[in-house]
Amino acid sequence: MRFLFEKPIFGYTVGVFLVVLVTGILLSVLIGDYLVLAAVLVIQFIVLLLFIIHLYESVLKPIKKATKTVDEIVKGNYRARFHHPSTDSIGQLSTKINALARNLNELTIQEQMQAEQLSTIIENTQSGLVLIDAKGYIHFVNRKFLVMFGQTTNDFQGHLYYDVLHNEVIHETVQKTFLYERNIKEEFTHYKGLDKYYIEIVGAPIFDERNLLKGAVLVLYDITELKKLELMRKDFVANVSHELKTPITSIKGFAETLLDNPMKDLERNKEFLEIIYNESHRLQLLIQDLLILSRLEKENHQLVLSTFTMHELVDEVIPVIHQKFADKGLTFDKSVEESLQLTADKEKVKQIIINLIDNAINYTPEQGHIYLRIMEQGNKALIEVEDTGIGIEKKALPRIFERFYRVDKARSRNTGGTGLGLAIVKHIVEVHDGTIDIESEINKGTKIMVSLPMNKDDKAQ
Ligand SMILES: Nc1ncnc2c1ncn2[C@@H]1O[C@H](COP(=O)(O)OP(=O)(O)OP(=O)(O)O)[C@@H](O)[C@H]1O
Ligand SMILES: [Mg+2]
Incomplete structure (x- = not known):
């Protein structure tokens, strides 16, 4: 029953009925014949009711539908549409509401895309980012920051910066940024496990439209490589x-x-x-x-490429160092794959072999042996120089290719060494896209293995 009263058409019907009733009372004074009066009132009731129904169907119902659609749009459902077939003002209203919904939808999509782009940039930037509000609460940390400092977003977001960032320099940067309201740049060292990182931090103040300080953004750069x-x-x-x-x-x-x-x-x-x-x-x-x-270190270093056999190259190298073997009473053995051909910078490959054999001679006591082996391995040429010399201690191995590094400074200087020989070898190998490895045992000997691509054409020109 209540449902019936809630229906607007029921209210209108009751309204019409009341109007007819009032008209009936008034007309009863003028018309004496009750039958005619009843007929007039019935006709009036029907006409009024039809009129009201028409008004309801053509105006009120569409307006209600339009209001519902606008409500949906207000709630953020930009897909809501309102269709009305006629071309009257309700029809125009429906076209405009739909256009509004469509525009809002497009705007939201654009906004979403921009927000996604921005968040992709922020998340993938190579600098750590931290957003702090004017009260000192952290609102945002990006992925790089978490990589630098470990932990998770929840360990930082929503916390006061001085409670969760345990670093004096970061605190100072934030305080100075807030105090002087300008960019502040500092540096600090940060340990993650056993690794030491150098970090440059820039604090930048953020202002609102009235130029009042709203917070600060911290940008952290990893400058370890640079340092x-x-x-x-x-x-x-x-x-x-x-x-x-x-x-x-x-x-x-x-x-x-x-x-x-x-x-x-x-x-x-x-x-x-x-x-x-x-x-x-x-x-x-x-x-x-x-x-x-x-x-060799120059960026656009150009190799003088030629094709030669390793056999012919070794034949050119041996006379240069032969006397040195003889002076020290060392024996020398070589095994070079006959047909092994290389397209590379011949003089530089020669330099590799000379430097390696020179070391083998210098760091092998009298009566020792030196072996030179050159063979093909896949599409690489493998050059091995092995000696039965003093060897290199394990902890010195990673540093052996550094410039001026010598295991035993006094001994190396006596041999006239500058400490650059292996650094040069490593550079030549690198510009040929090759690799170098070393095996060594104290008082047993050292073996250095260089692998060079057989064809280095792509570096030509
Ligand atoms: N075959 C080897 N046996 C033992 N130690 C070696 C051998 N080759 C190199 N080393 C060690 O590595 C260091 C670096 O070698 P590198 O050839 O770069 O310099 P160098 O021989 O001292 O001087 P130079 O610039 O004249 O070659 C040497 O000082 C030596 O201590
Ligand atoms: Mg040397």
């Missing part, structure tokens, strides 16, 4: 200076002695001149090696 390079450059400059200083001091000292006491003791003078000559020769070798290294 390492800087350290390497500093080390290199220090090492070069040190290496140059020794021979120059000795040249200057002996030259001064000669200048102070000229021509007195010819035998001694000759001895001094020989020292000066040897030291200047050492200087020359050092500078030559440095130049070779710097040329």
Whole structure:
């Protein structure tokens, strides 16, 4: 019954009935014939009812439907549509509501896309990002930040920065950013397990439209590689200076002695001149090696490619070092695959073999053996130089290819070494896209294996 009263058409019918009733009472004064009066009232009732039904169906019902659609749109359902077939004002209303819903839908899609793009950028950027509000609460940390500092988003988000970020420099950066309201840049070291990282942190204030401080964003860059390079450059400059200083001091000292006491003791003078000559020769070798290294390191280093057999190359190398074997009483064995052909920079490959055999000679005591093996392996040429020398201790192996690194400084200097030989070998191997490996045992010997692609055509031009 209640349901019936809730129906609007029922209300209208009751309204019409009341109007007819009032009209009936008024007309009863004028019309005496009750039959005619009843007929007039019935006709009036039917006409009014039909009119009201028509009004309800053509105006009120569509307006109700339109209101429902707008309600849906307000709730965020931009797919809601309202269809009305006619071209009257209700029809126009339906077209406009639908257009509005369509536009809002497109806008939302665009907004969603932009938000997704932004979040993809923020999540995949190579810098750590932290968003802090004016009260010091963390609102956002990105993936890179979590990679840097470990833990999960929930360990940071919603917490006060000084409760969860345990680093004095970060605290200082946030405080200064809030205090001075400008970008603040600092650096700190961070340990993750045993690894040490260098981090640069930039605090940038965020302002609202009234220019009031709203919070700050922290950007954290991992500058470990950069720091390492800087350290390497500093080390290199220090090492070069040190290496140059020794021979120059000795040249200057002996030259001064000669200048102070000229021509007195010819035998001694000759001895001094020989020292000066040897030291200047050492200087020359050092500078030559440095130049070779710097040329190899150039970004657009170009190889002079040619095709040659390894046999022919070894035949050119042996005479250069033969005397050294003989002087030290070392035996030398070689096995070179006859037909092995290589397309590479011949002079540089020669340099690899000379440097490796030179080391084998220098670090193998008298009566030792040295082997040179060159063979084909897949589409690579494998060059092995093995000796029965003093060997290299395990902990020194990873550093052996560093510039100026020598296991035993005094011994290496006595051999006239500059400590650049293996660094040069490694660089040549790298520019040929090859690999280098080392096996060594103290007092047993050392084996160095270089693998070079047989065809290095792609580096040509
Ligand atoms: N076959 C080897 N046996 C033992 N130690 C070696 C051998 N080859 C290299 N080393 C060690 O590695 C260090 C670096 O070798 P590298 O060839 O780079 O320099 P170097 O021989 O000292 O000087 P140079 O620049 O004249 O070659 C050497 O000082 C030596 O301590
Ligand atoms: Mg050497």
